[in-house]
Amino acid sequence: MNSIVVKDLRHSYNGTVAVDGISFNVAQGEIFGLLGPNGAGKTTTTEILVGLKKRKAGLVEVLGFDPSDQDEELKSRIGVQLQIPSLFQRLTVKELLNLFATFYPDPLNIEEVIEKVGLQDKTKTISMKLSGGQLQRLSVALALVSNGDLIFLDEPTTGLDPQARRGLWDVIENLKKEGKTVFLTTHYMDEAEKLCDRVAIIDYGKVIALSSPNDLIKSNFTEQALEFDVEADQKAFLHEKLPSVSKIEFNEDKATVYTQDVTKTVAELLAITDNGFRLKSFTVRSASLEDVFLKLTGRRIR
Amino acid sequence: MKIFFGLLKAHFKDITRDKTVIFWFFLFPLIIVLMYGAIFSEGSYGTMSSGSFDQTFNLSLSAPSTSTAAIIFENIPVFAITRVDKDLALQNLNDNNTDVAVIVEEDSGKEIVSVHYNSDQNSMGFFVANFIKQVLTEADLQMSNVTRRYEVKEIAKEIDSLRMIDYLLPGILAMALMQLGLFGSMQFVSYRERHITKRLALAPISKASFLSSEVLLRLMMGLVQGVLILSLGFLIYKVPINGSLASIFGIIVLGSMVFISLGYFLCSFTHTSEAAMGVIQIIQFPMMFLSGIFFPMSFLPSSLRPIVKALPLTYLGDGMRQIILGVSGEFSMLTNVSVLMGWFVVTFFLAVKSFRWE
Numbered sequence: 001m002n003s004i005v006v007k008d009l010r011h012s013y014n015g016t017v018a019v020d021g022i023s024f025n026v027a028q029g030e031i032f033g034l035l036g037p038n039g040a041g042k043t044t045t046t047e048i049l050v051g052l053k054k055r056k057a058g059l060v061e062v063l064g065f066d067p068s069d070q071d072e073e074l075k076s077r078i079g080v081q082l083q084i085p086s087l088f089q090r091l092t093v094k095e096l097l098n099l100f101a102t103f104y105p106d107p108l109n110i111e112e113v114i115e116k117v118g119l120q121d122k123t124k125t126i127s128m129k130l131s132g133g134q135l136q137r138l139s140v141a142l143a144l145v146s147n148g149d150l151i152f153l154d155e156p157t158t159g160l161d162p163q164a165r166r167g168l169w170d171v172i173e174n175l176k177k178e179g180k181t182v183f184l185t186t187h188y189m190d191e192a193e194k195l196c197d198r199v200a201i202i203d204y205g206k207v208i209a210l211s212s213p214n215d216l217i218k219s220n221f222t223e224q225a226l227e228f229d230v231e232a233d234q235k236a237f238l239h240e241k242l243p244s245v246s247k248i249e250f251n252e253d254k255a256t257v258y259t260q261d262v263t264k265t266v267a268e269l270l271a272i273t274d275n276g277f278r279l280k281s282f283t284v285r286s287a288s289l290e291d292v293f294l295k296l297t298g299r300r301i302r
Numbered sequence: 303m304k305i306f307f308g309l310l311k312a313h314f315k316d317i318t319r320d321k322t323v324i325f326w327f328f329l330f331p332l333i334i335v336l337m338y339g340a341i342f343s344e345g346s347y348g349t350m351s352s353g354s355f356d357q358t359f360n361l362s363l364s365a366p367s368t369s370t371a372a373i374i375f376e377n378i379p380v381f382a383i384t385r386v387d388k389d390l391a392l393q394n395l396n397d398n399n400t401d402v403a404v405i406v407e408e409d410s411g412k413e414i415v416s417v418h419y420n421s422d423q424n425s426m427g428f429f430v431a432n433f434i435k436q437v438l439t440e441a442d443l444q445m446s447n448v449t450r451r452y453e454v455k456e457i458a459k460e461i462d463s464l465r466m467i468d469y470l471l472p473g474i475l476a477m478a479l480m481q482l483g484l485f486g487s488m489q490f491v492s493y494r495e496r497h498i499t500k501r502l503a504l505a506p507i508s509k510a511s512f513l514s515s516e517v518l519l520r521l522m523m524g525l526v527q528g529v530l531i532l533s534l535g536f537l538i539y540k541v542p543i544n545g546s547l548a549s550i551f552g553i554i555v556l557g558s559m560v561f562i563s564l565g566y567f568l569c570s571f572t573h574t575s576e577a578a579m580g581v582i583q584i585i586q587f588p589m590m591f592l593s594g595i596f597f598p599m600s601f602l603p604s605s606l607r608p609i610v611k612a613l614p615l616t617y618l619g620d621g622m623r624q625i626i627l628g629v630s631g632e633f634s635m636l637t638n639v640s641v642l643m644g645w646f647v648v649t650f651f652l653a654v655k656s657f658r659w660e
Contacts, residue, residue, distance in 0.1 A: 075506035086497035088312055090319035102308035103505040
């Protein structure tokens with residue numbers, strides 16, 4: 001059973017293509033991630049799915065409705081958090097949540113929602129006095145209070161400190177446990193890897209990969225990644241001295257080398273340190289979604 | 303209904319917690335009342351007063367001691383008589399020391415009464431001469447015992463004179479309602495600008511309930527303005543409130559509706575609050591001074607009258623004055639109400655046509 005069906009969706013602004021024929025399904029009860037760099041078409045896609053924008057072409061079904069019909073039943077069954085938190089400026093956190101609770105047939109208890117997003121000590125603060133991160137959490141809280149079957153979160157953790165980010169990850173994982181479907185956009189690959197059952201990576205308005213994070217990594221990389229600092233004049237020299245490596249990526253003064261055989265590559269690296277090469281900030285890790293993105297687009301996401 | 307009242311409460315809190323709103327919509331009109339009250343509470347516009355007639359006229363009278371006419375004159379309270387000889391009487395008139403010079407001369411059993419006056423515009427001489435003629439003719443008639451065929455009765459209606467503050471107070475209320483309607487609509491522009499309308503469009507609520515809660519709040523604010531301004535005028539300056547509560551309520555609601563619609567219409571052209579502010583200022587500033595809410599229309603040059611007659615605020619001010627004070631105005635009440643209704647229908651239609659949610 002699919003909560004969202006998207007087929008060959010297209011959208012453009014004054015001739016500039018933003019979404020260029022994307023297709024994906026979101027199954028009921030899963031956390032689905034739409035990944036991509038800024039400007040890839042994530043927000044446009046989300047706004048079309050929640051009914052804020054009318055698509056130019058393609059098929060879209062959300063909980064069996066066409067969102068462009070502005071059906072109130074659909075709206076009462078989805079909770080939405082937008083990137084720009086737009087609220088009555090002089091209403092307090094609690095008043096805003098109370099207001100939104102009146103909009104929905106079966107809202108969550110607002111005290112619970114406040115606790116979930118960690119705004120307990122801000123309930124009586126008016127929204128214009130909240131910090132960026134607090135506004136972001138309030139915006140998520142307004143999506144949660146709907147108690148909808150399907151929750152849209154558009155870059156919910158952007159601008160949050162690490163602790164608040166982890167707190168929100170728990171909230172999102174709990175939504176899944178409660179049987180809700182979550183549609184999440186993010187440009188944090190670690191976030192997508194941790195939370196999402198499946199992800200669609202989009203770039204320049206097209207889906208370039210669609211699968212579970214693990215499958216994406218496995219299908220793109222059998223190797224592990226080694227990272228270390230490198231100086232500009234040593235870049236060419238590395239290729240020659242590390243025969244066990246399948247691929248080397250440079251990002252400013254950082255080198256990422258991919259290898260099937262970590263032991264062998266480490267030995268080769270140690271061998272060249274005798275020739276004056278110094279190994280700094282050395283890490284070994286499994287390939288990540290970030291690497292997948294880099295491999296597929298040739299760019300880092302940030 | 304729950305959603306409507308939720309939104310109404312939210313609008314109410316959002317607005318009343320804004321100190322600038324409180325100042326401009328509630329305190330500012332009161333300050334204007336106090337300021338104008340302090341300056342104008344005693345003055346009156348000439349055209350509006352009916353003032354009682356308590357002037358006296360100076361008579362330089364030259365008459366023989368046997369003159370009966372002179373006795374009659376002396377019994378007229380509004381005459382201040384100086385008895386002099388003929389030459390001095392005429393001299394006084396020449397020097398403008400008297401309103402009229404009256405010379406009584408006896409001629410074969412008759413008294414010839416000549417009334418001399420300077421016939422310039424300001425002179426009351428013509429009036430006094432006619433008055434004397436009337437008095438003496440009446441005296442003749444009474445003495446000759448003729449049968450009267452006519453009797454003239456004079457009935458003067460007693461009118462309380464309208465002070466300037468009485469005139470101004472309804473005008474200030476009309477101004478306040480205009481500003482509430484026009485500037486109040488900017489709230490919506492700012493909601494649109496800050497994407498609040500967009501956020502609310504995601505919730506299962508109708509746009510109509512959002513807008514109608516905003517309009518209802520504006521109407522309620524208009525009524526509060528009415529209560530504040532009229533109470534202040536009544537309590538401090540004793541401005542007479544003669545209209546019924548229902549009719550005052552009615553004109554406030556009608557006036558607010560006209561300017562709320564006009565405000566939404568004007569705001570639909572603009573994208574930012576700043577631009578909306580500019581457009582509204584262009585409309586409201588001339589309207590404030592040309593509409594006759596601060597002074598009678600007759601004070602303006604006739605070349606401006608067609609503009610004055612085109613402005614809705616003119617009719618709101620005039621209607622407001624008639625209803626509150628119970629006096630007659632520049633236009634009939636039917637005209638005022640019809641013109642305001644017309645403006646409401648047209649601006650409402652335009653506002654709906656040009657309305658932009660985002």
